[in-house]
Every structure is written in C-alpha cells, then in structure tokens.
Amino acid sequence: MSEAMFEVTLLVNGVPRSATVPARRLLSDFLRHDLELTGTHVGCEHGVCGACTVLVDGRPIRSCLQFAVTVDGAEVTTVEGCTRPDGELGHVQQAFRDCHGLQCGFCTPGFVTTITAYLEENPTPTQEQAREAIAGNLCRCTGYQNIVASVLRAAELRAEETQR
C-alpha cells in the first residue's frame, strides 16, 4: 500500500520551494530532509526543547509539531534566513557571537529564530524580559547567561540598524 503524496510549496527565506511528501511529513523533516535546509534542528520531537523553532508567517512555531501539508503556501523563515541580505551575520546571530551565546550550537537555531520574532514584538527588552523571552527553549551547554546577554545585545544591534 503506498501513501498518498501531496505537493507542498512554501516561501522559505524568500524563495519558493516545493516537494512532494506524505501527509504525515513533519515540517521539521520537510525543511531538513526534503529541502535540505539543515539549520533547523530537532532535539526532542515533542515540542519542548524549541531547537526546531521556525517563523511561519512571522510567528515562531515548533516545526516538529506541524505537518508540512498544514502550512502549504506559508512564508517560512529558518535560521538560514536570519542573516543580513549580504549573507553576513544578522543582528541576533552577531549578538550570539559577541556574547559567546552558543557552545555546541545545536539548540542555537531555535534561539535565533525565537529571539528574532521576539524583538519584533519588544525591541527594547529589560534583562528580566530577555530571560523570559528565551524561557521556552532548552540549552544544555551555556547555562543561558550568555544567551540572555545575547538578547540584549541583539536589541542594541537591531536599534543601530534601524537608526541607519
């Protein structure tokens, strides 16, 4: 018995991408294995760790808890799309580098996308808000201290960019 297949098209990081997949294909697997955009990582497959967070129509969602077919036609931003247009590190990515906000780097893509969306909502977080903003993502390496610092640094860099 073969599975029914569906063509799914997404606008991924500004580029239309399609693949034909079964209904049960997770969005995370679709991005990683069908589109070979492996920046999005899968840490638990039950929506708790946040490593697979991507932005769907600008909102952060856990791509391991969505089927690709259910977001057909959506605009998706992954960590690969969080760079500047010239390919250099975007403000959140640069902040992580400045503040040593990553060690192994496995959970990092989920933090980068989460923080990118958060700063759209709140461009000037306090220390406490910065900690709250990342409180839905797990990291086993850093102890979060430098990630909190990265959120604040990203806000600074973002403000500098917008002022320009």
Added chain:
Amino acid sequence: MTTAAFGEPIARLEDPRLLTGQGRFLDDIGHQALAAAFVRSPHAHARIVDIDVSAAVDVEGLVAVYTHEDLDGRVGEPLPLLIPHAALTHGRTAYALAKDEVNHVGEPIVMVVATDRYVAEDVCDRIVVTYDFLPPVVGIEAARSAELLVHDDVPGNVSAHLVQSRGDVEAALAGAPHVLELDLDIERSASTPLEGKGVHARWDADDASLRVYTSTQASTSVRAALAARLELPLDRVEVIAPDVGGGFGVKIVHPWPEEVVVPWAAIRLGREVKWTEDRREHFVGATHERGQLQHVEVGFDDDGRLLGLDVTVWHDNGAYTPYGIIVPIVTTTQLLGPYKPEAYRAEFFSLYTNTVTVTPYRGAGRPQGCFAMERTMDAVAAYLGLDRTVVRERNFIRPDEMPYDHGLIFQDGRPLIYDSGDYPATLEKLKKLVGWDEFEAFRAEARAAGRRVGIGIACYVEGTGVGPYEGGWVKVETDGTVVAATGLTTQGQGHKTAFAQVVASELGVPVERVQVTTGDTRRFGYAVGTFASRAAVMSGNALASAARKVRDKALRIAGEALEADPRDLEIVDGVVRVVGSPPSAPGSSIPLATVAVLANPLRYAFDREAERATQFGGPVDYSKPPVAEGDSPGLEDTGYYSPPRSTFANGMHAAIVETDPDTAEITILRYCVVHDCGRLINPRIVEGQIHGGVAQGVGGALYERMVYDDAGQLLNASFMDFLMPYATEVPVVETDHLETPSPLNPLGIKGAGEAGVIPGSAVLASAISDAEGFAITRMPISPSDLFSLRLAQESR
C-alpha cells in the same frame, strides 16, 4: 612565545557557521541514506522467546530486518568492556542486538532498515516479540539485598568491589574525640545533550573502505573498535565526528550497539545507512549516571580536624558495565577534595540493576564524592558549633605541601598526587565574592521580613588532563594558511578557537589564519578522546609542541634564505624577520608562506607558488640533496603530549537560597564560583564552561531525576517529564578566578570542562540545610521533598 592570542577572550572562530545553519551535525549528513530504526525492549527483564516479523515484510520501502541471529562473525559477540579493572570481577556487556535476554527497557532487539525513518518505524510497529518475564531489580537497595539477580551468574549483583585506604582508619576512628555517621543518597540524572547519538555509514565497495560519521567523543577509538568488530584492516576504516551537539560524557561510550550494526548493515547492503537517535531512545537507550548510596563515618578533634574518614559507596551501574568502574573509582578518590584526613578508607560496591547502563556524565562521580565530603564537613561544623568555612580551612592541604600525595590510585591507574593549587586563597576570594561574613546580617533582615534564607559552600578538586596522550599536527600551507589537526573530538568546547590560539601564539601568526580540525581520523589517527576535562591540557600541549617544531624548522629555512642565524630570527604576524628589524627592512624578513614554499622542493610547477619551489628555481647548493638527510619536505610537524599523571584543578562554590516558609519552593538568590584551572587559553570559553556546568549542577540538585517504577519503567523519559532547567531556573553565576599554573605541562593549563557541575548538589544542600536548620542528606530535592522533610522534622 608571542602571546597575542593565548589568554585572550576572543570570539569563537566556529560561530559563524553554527549561527547561520551551516553546521554539519550527524543528521544533516546523508540525505540519500537508508534509515535504520530499532525495536527495543519494553520490559526491564525478560527472556526473548520469539521474534515474529511476518506482519512487517510487506511494508513498502522495507529493505532489511536484522536480529541477533543475523549478526555474523565478531558482530554477534558481546560488545567490548572498554576499561577492564582487576576489581571488576563480574563485568558484563550487552550484545549489539539482544540475544535471548534483555536487561533494561530500551535494549535494542531488532534493527530495521528502510527507505526512510517513517517507514522504518512502521515496520518496527509490526514486529512482534514474545517474552518470558523475569522479575526486575530496580534501585540500589533492591540490588544490594540481592533477593533477585540481574545476571544469573553474578552473585549479589556485585560487578566490582574495591577498597582503597591510607593509614589505619579503624584506629583513627577509635581514638577520635568525636565520631559522626552520615547516610547519603544521590539519584540518577543523565548527560542529555540536545543532540542525541547518531551514526551514518558509507561502504565504498570499489575502494573496499568504510567511512563512518558518528556523534561521538572518541572517533579514533570507534575506528579501532569497528575495524576489530567488522574484521576490516584499520586503514580501510575512517571515522569522523562531525559537529556534535553536546556530549557531557554519554558520547564517550563506544561502540554503541547502533555504532556497530549500522556500518555492518551498510557493508552488507552496499548502501548508505543512517540512524539518528530520537529523544525517547536517548532516555532509555543511551546511559545515565549519579545514583549512589553512601555511608560516611568521620572522626575528628575539637578543632574539627579530620582524623579518620571511612566511606562506603553503593554504586548503581545499571544493566551492564561497558565503561568499567571509572565512576565509583572517581567518586572514592576525588571525594577527598582539598582536604587531608589523617586516615582514609573508601570502599565501593558497584551493583547491577535492570535499568539503563551507567557511564560517566560530566563530573563522572565527582559530584557524588563532593556531596559526601562536603555534607561531612558541614556535619562536623554543626556538631562543633564552628563556622563551616573555618572547619574547611583547617583541613586544607596548604600550598607549601604541594605536590601532595594522597597515597591512593586515581582513575588513570596512576598515583593520586595533586600538582598545585592554593586552597586558602581560593576560599578567601569566595568569601569575599559572596559576602560570607556579612550573611548573618542579611539573614536577620530577611527573617524580620518573614523570609527564610540560607548560605552554603562546597569545595572540590578535580583531576583533569588524564593520559595516556594526545597528538597534534601543524602545517603551514604555501599561501600562509596554517592548518592543524588533533585526533580528539569537539562537542561545543570551542576547540577550533582555543587550539588556534595555542598554535597562533607558538608560531607567531594571526589566529584567524589557523584552521583546526578535530575528531577526524583521516586527519589525525592517534588519539584517546574528549573526556575528563582533558582536551585543552592534552591536545593544547600536543599542538603547542608541534607548532614549536614547525617554528624551529621555519627559522632554520628562513635563516638559510636570509643568511642569518636562526637564533636571531623571530616570527611576527606570519613573517620571519631579524629580531627587532623594522617590518620592511630589505633582506631582513621573509613571509612564512614563502618559507613553506622553500620547505618543499618540487619537480612540477602547477601554480605560482609551486613554480618558485621547483628544483630548477633559484640559486642552489649542488653539493647538498634537495631534501637534507633526516629532514622531510613541507613546513609541518607532529607533536605529542603524554603527562606523567593528571593535573588537579580546584574551585569553590557558594550559594544563597531562599526557601518559601509555606510552599517550600526553593529559589537561588545568588550563586558564586571561584575556580582555578591554571593558565587560561580563552577566558571567555572557560567562563562559558563554568556557566554551563553550574546549570547542570543546579539541574541535578533541584530538578533532574530518573524516575523508575518497580517494574523498571522509566516514567519520565521525555523533556515534558524530565525537568531540565530552562533559563528561568538557572541563576546568574558570579565568577572569580585564580591562576595557579600546572607544573606538569609546558602551557601550565588544567582542565575546566567539568568544574562547574561538581559542587552543585553539595552547595545547594548546604544552603538549604542552613535555611531550614536541619541537614539535607538526599539530592535532588524538590519543593515537595522539602515539604515532607519539614513535616518529618516537626513530628520528631
């Protein structure tokens, strides 16, 4: 040595790749590979009666199903016992796929290979395994009572029994003015890296060679193990650790069952095969650590000086002992911390249970040892009515007593001799940082406001940089790029940066010009692995040695070219020059890139650099061969570092906690760390290691435990139920450093990787005890645990 790079908190060179999604973790590799999935035992203890695959064979996309019967040759033998020990009289290891019997939930029984993982798991669901149930042994008390056995042929469930001692403890305790006894309990946790394990294997039939990518902490040893198991010549097997998403100990175990059978299947099928562990598999199919019961008997004088210390440890080693008895050995030797009891005896029993196997998790037995020792120190202080820091201070090994020989054997099989450290100075710094002497005023203030607060302290000494050796290779390319490699692996420690800093400083080149490869047997074949806070010490010194040899060679060749004495030359910013000469003085300098060209006389000119290096190039001394006797072409060399014994880092943590008088909620108000890991290669990276270690220490103290029921089911095998701390649970860590160089290695460095986690349970137990007014003896502790303890205290 130029020191422009060594010691500076530079940003990491690996970050841009990782931050833009260009990292290559195991599951990012091999999109075309077949996928493997495993049928694992749902039972803790059972005999396998039958495996029925008939309902599975018609699933579209199925490629192969394997059980133990299919495993030919050495692949069907029990997995190796990696670290044998004379005391490990009853070591047992699993089969790659279970044969006849399973001993924990999660043990792999059947491997399925299919076109993708979804299909492979469909097939797994249709395979029916019939079991004969056996009663499981769960928990240390059940194992110790030995009413039931895990392995029929292991009496008492005891895999190992070891006693080490120094002095006459019995006499010391008998003669001591005061004697106390403590019973302590620490539960299981686990490394729990965000990336689980994974293996990808590709067999090249034309080349008769195997390439394996695996998320490991020991690629060279995986290679050797696979060559042995698969009966292939070593040089036909290459193993690469790609980007590894955290290890924390669990990935030092090898070869995992999957690490053997995935490559085996790839060869058999002539296809790429990949297996990526999912989270539940990691909980039940990888390894755990920490679980111990401890009994301490301590004798001391009126000043609190330890006269005799007698410790017995019952260590839960889980179902098998693939990694030997490293953990209880470390517990019982590192327990001593910065102290010098006059007599010491440590005895441990390593016990089988029908639960996931136990192997080192960051700290590797030290957190339990530190817990025993520091709970003891607090007990002595409480008994004598002395300040807890005073009792500790009186028992410290003094700086002028270094090197200090404990008269015991450490985990590396070598004498337990501390090389350096200044414990009184560390304590002074910590007291100042946390405000130890001002705490009573704060307590009074808090109490007046109806709040309950407490302060705790814990000290540790950590053996780091264990041998036997590591190596490093450094080469200057003809474009001036410096490439370097070491065999040990990286799982987030920033080795590409720290090692580049070491090489850049030794060689005199900008750090950005150094590209480091780790954990790739194609690039460096000799290595031990990344564990025991050893990478910076071992490979740092090995790469420094290689870089120094390259530097010497560069100076020699440059000396010939510049007609200068090499002793008058230096390398600055990648240019060899006469010492003190201005940068552009003619005839006084030569770029390292050009020296690399000169180092390799060629016959063929394939590019501009090569043209300059051909034997028909410049002026030549025809009396000499193009490559001198004893020399070799190329500006490259290899160095090794092999220490006589481990180097001992140390540190002290203090925490201030608040416990809610009604709900027993525990909040960490402050967490202070003073540590000494010798000279720092990159302070920012070391600081990050401390932060991460503390987070795991806090997790182990307040949140993380593996909850088994009596049937041996792990009840919380997901991130929903196993409480790994989020940002909201981890305190801000305040740090201060000492730098007492190690006299054992040329760079003077000590390891730092595990430091942060070691005193976590000890310091928080100390602080909570101080807040509550009664001793905490069991960790981790939840608010409901504390609430029950309060009720028990009240009813006394």
